[in-house]
Amino acid sequence: MLQRPARRCEGTAMGAIVLDLRPGLGVGPFTLGMPICEAFAQIEQQPKIYDVVHVKYYDEEPLKLDIVISFPDHGFHLRFDPWSQRLRLIEIFDIKRLQMRYATSLIGGPSTLATFVAVYALFGPTYPGTYDKDRGVYTLFYPGLSFAFPIPSQYSDCCHDGEAELPLEFPDGTTPVTCRVSIYDSSAGKKVGVGSLMDKASAPPLPTGSIYMEEVHAKLGEELFFTVGGQHIPFGASPQDVWSELGRPCGIHQKQVDQMVIHSASDPRPRTTLCADYFYNYFTRGLDILFDGQTHKVKKFVLHTNYPGHADFNSYIKCNFVILVGGSFPDVNNYKNRITPSTKWEQVKEILGDCGRAAIQTQGSTSNPFGSTFVYGYQNAAFEVMKNGYIATVTLFQS
Template sequence: MYSTLEVDIRPGLGLGIFEIGSSLWTVIDRLRRLQHAFPQVDIKYDPDTSAITPIILHVRPHLDLLFSGRYQRLHTICLRKLRDPSPPVILKYKDTILSSTDEVLRRVGVSRTFGPTYPGDDLRYPGLWFSFDEDGISEGLKRPHNEDRTQEVKRVLISQKENDGRAQDALDEVEECSNMAGDIARAVVKVHDGVTLYLYPTATSQPLHIKIGETTAQDLTVELGPPLRVHYKEDERMKIHSTSDVAGADRETGYFYNYFQHGLDFLISGPKHVVKKIILHSNIPGSPLFQRYKRCNWEIEGKPEDDEDDTPPRKRFYDRFETISHFLSPREPPPSMLLDRTDEEEDLKLPNPATRLHGYDGIILEVTESSQVVSVTLF
């Protein structure tokens, strides 16, 4: 027996528990916690443009959630199969039931609740769209104009009020909104220095400068809040590549502050409790670390051409490895090491499970076989 899915419409803002502007990481994390209510979720994306592909979460059988390509923010919510009883759907607007097992939502019912709108095959309001097609295949095709008052609504779409859900807006980024407050808008990386974090709301938030060797664990807690996890450093497999004194390295301890909600990790030194390493994650679909971290929109900043240059060159998370590598070192790329994060997870099947680590002076890039950089490590 399926439990009833009861959702309320908030034009331009959301539907039920889903809020326009929410991050992909946040929504999937919430769906995992509510598996009893949403047992089947499919993730669809274009593997050929994995770094900037729009992503669709198909929450069977009623919901399609479209996320923007670069910032992975919930752009459009589509509710469909209103009459499918598995599970039954109750659709509400404020205190009014629009659709249920006993109430069919028709064109006349929409007009009575939301008022007049422009003529057309669909009914469009700011941040809200009622469609009489089962899917979007016929959208944009010429067909006889039909305004039958008894037409049954097949789909309901919610997007920001800046657009009306038309197909040509589907690939746009989500405009900054209150739902993003406290999230990182972008992270500017400087090798041998650290990272500057710019938070939402961008107009009023002060940037946070986290410096390697100076920023303390207490500073991170004050500025970013407590980490979701504190992980004590146990994996010493990379120590074999170290040129440091082995006995001294064995005495060195440290622990990680994992900010999954920001796409960041910080390695803190044991004795002084200052930041030793910073790891920024790209959350690339199909990669081994996909969805463990929220996407951090990082940019690697180079040196300005002269003292008056206030726009130094930068390379971003969606640039291909070859471009970023040449930016960091115009010479040949350094030798790489193979890393398979699925070695200890036999049941995990991925198209590109292995990545390669490319080390430069003060920075390490983790790269997929398709030349996408999935993480950046500063040290």
Template sequence: MAESPRNEKKQRSKRIELVITPGRSLGPFRLGSTLWDTIHYLRERPNFFPSVELKYSQEEPIKYDFIIALPTNGINLRFDGTLQRMKSIECFDPTKIKLVYQNSDVSSSRTIPTFLLIYKAFGPTYPGEFVRERSVYTLKYPGLSFIFPIPARHRELYESSTDLPLEFPDGTTPIASHIYLFSNGSPNWQRATVPSLAKIVAEHNASTTLKYGKIGRRELESVKAQPGKEVVLHFPTHDSLDSRENTLTTSQVRITLQISTPQDILAELGKPSRIFYKEEDKMKIHSVTDDGAMIGRIAEDGKNDQEHNTAVNEEEEKDTSALEPTDYFFNYFHLGIDILMDGTLHVCKKVILHGNIPGHYDFQRYKRCPYQLHFPNDKNDNNHDHDPKVLVDVESDADDIGVPGDIVTADMKIDKMKKRIPWDSKNAVSVKDTSKGAQHKPVILTRGSSEQNPFGSTHLTGYDEGLVMEVMKNGHVPTIVLF
């Protein structure tokens, strides 16, 4: 039975109204917001945003920008690849939405965004730029740009003239085809950058409208970890209750392995998003091999801890009434971390850091954790006795300028990480392949069916000193386990 035209009309997407705040936001889309928050916001409002497309590089998802395309609404949201934070907003079809600035319509079903209307609404500004190759005129304001196509027959009028194209000689007027919003600190929309991160995070931490986290501990600026020892979380906050104050301070939360208790963690970070009770170890079978101590320990610390995320995603629950003590996780999805508590001693046993890499099974389950791993700088201790008169060629990487050689960051691939980790590489997670003698293969981690996880399996590598890394096929590390 066919639906009536009235029902069809009800199913159409709603026209949205967005308020322009130059250099700051377009409606609910605020510069500096995380990819994690933005996608969750869009998922909760399918009537307003019926079509959402995420565009990224499969091989280099961190090196290049993310783009959330909203074709029905005529909007593209661009995010910095490493930070996963919004750095610019493009409205490529102003006719699909209603735009408002200071209670005046800029574009709507009844308002056309002409050059004259925009110039009157936003006020005088410096002369714009005309690009002959594209035949477009750009009118720029701090944190805001309007793009006006110029017909070829009028191109010569603006190649050398500084006059504003308020109206063409034939009586027609330019109409904005694109609108770009970016931070005030950026020179233009092509070179847009994320606004001051500490300020943005501090405002989120002071927010009383967010649904997650403890006030003052809602969002991280950075995480500094020493494998085998501790993890220090950094939270920017305002000195004053008035978030408009520019003075910022950073509070720290220290989680010490084998020492921090559940009470310590709950007092500092508040209630976790979820508490998950660990199932029996599925990797103990590997501990009976000749390499038993190493493989058993690392594998249990790696693969089984990763598999708990699968159970979390599938909303599985475990009966906690068992007589034997059970280890349990505190899941802080909004911080991008999990904390494993020892079920007997009730101290922190492990900390798991999530990178939120697209193509990974847990993508968008956790917000990206901006971690740094710090190691003792003793990788080349055996070279300390070299002749000081002899020059040594030190390999450098342009992408790592300003990053000390003993620090591993969340944007590095596994090959680069291993070069910076000072521990013996033979301590990698592996299992013996008895069919080929003494050869070893990496531990493979498969989660979900091919339909649930079309990107395939990952593998684990790590070090007995307190570190396990999950590695994707493109070399990125979506998960770090510290123990």
């Protein structure tokens, strides 16, 4: 697991913060289903509050485990589905560090213990929860919200057949204190708690017509097709064509230097030659479109996977591309092979064949702590591959 460096030392926060609790929806500025880039935007807007932030992920297999944004000083973290990169679960793991406001009442923090009795009084009656005997944890469920309580072994008999009398009090008159709070989407009637129950949390469904994670079909050497809106962008399209199909770009910038031109036998210009080509950046689609500076026609598409561990992580939303190989466009069902952001490099080679040695791309060693990537070129595509074998970007062009 890798982490971003903390912005300051942990454990020096000035008291607990107060965040509004919205069962089934979120806490504070963090809403279930939000893309990870929106969460980072909220963090950047409040640097004095969220000034110690850890980003954790499984570097070797980034699709295997959640991407986690953790706030150790405030006792909670955000779990993002590794494929869609949308927030699926919020967990408060240290209730003494985070005070929550529900309606007009406060719970948690150093001054308001989140005891079983206090939780039951604030949120009202509910069905009996579940007792995990192996973990010694009793979980109480409300729609989109659960509270986990540790049960001392000497009081395990209070939970008969996995349930308990509510509100739960021990024979000595004490009541357990929450050790974990989970906030999750309850639209499917799920109950999410600790252990394996945590895996049941999923991001809420996307709104109808949302372009987030829309499939973008690419036929090598021909065009891109956007499946939600039905837009076609072929090579050779003009800026006006692209603007009318995809709308205003998020940014426009001139390509400074074409560093790969030295590898082209048909173009012997020095690699320091300034390039008049320019990009339309569609960060919210995970896409860059390069125009020829002389003809003003589309010459390249750059598709971004937004994997953590790459220098461009969080600069683009993930592009859910499908590169179609060996069929007839536009009938996507006729294609024998597909390359997606989940396709590893070894699988790409099985589909397209071996292309030989890679060019090494450093992205500037001082600004990129993740090391170099490797660029492999084919007739109509170049794949930038991370050290873990996953695709970082795909550049499509016409040979």
